[in-house]
Amino acid sequence: AYFAFTYKHDIERNLKTSIAREFRKWNFSNTPSEVKKSIQCVQTSFKCCGVTDYRLDYYAVLPASCCDQWSKGDSADKTCYEWEVRHREGCMDKVEN
Numbered sequence: 001a002y003f004a005f006t007y008k009h010d011i012e013r014n015l016k017t018s019i020a021r022e023f024r025k026w027n028f029s030n031t032p033s034e035v036k037k038s039i040q041c042v043q044t045s046f047k048c049c050g051v052t053d054y055r056l057d058y059y060a061v062l063p064a065s066c067c068d069q070w071s072k073g074d075s076a077d078k079t080c081y082e083w084e085v086r087h088r089e090g091c092m093d094k095v096e097n
Contacts, residue, residue: 022035023091040078043087044068046094047089049087054066056090060081060082066087067081
């Protein structure tokens with residue numbers, strides 16, 4: 001308990017940095033499908049999009065999970081458009097809580 005309390009802010013900062021790095025990989029075509037599928041799963045489970053805000057983490061084409069249009073059997077590369085976004089809140093706040 002002492003360790004967690006003492007290093008809470010460092011742990012949170014490192015976690016946020018790691019998650020942000022993985023989410024930002026979505027925009028690159030050479031990103032492994034396992035990473036993309038993990039992002040789709042997190043966003044589907046937490047009903048969120050991006051790390052802090054979908055507008056900051058993705059370009060005009062977003063992961064389908066941001067638009068509530070993705071399920072586990074779908075391609076990890078499935079996308080939707082910004083005007084279809086249903087989950088506007090970033091995932092970091094939801095994961096932290």
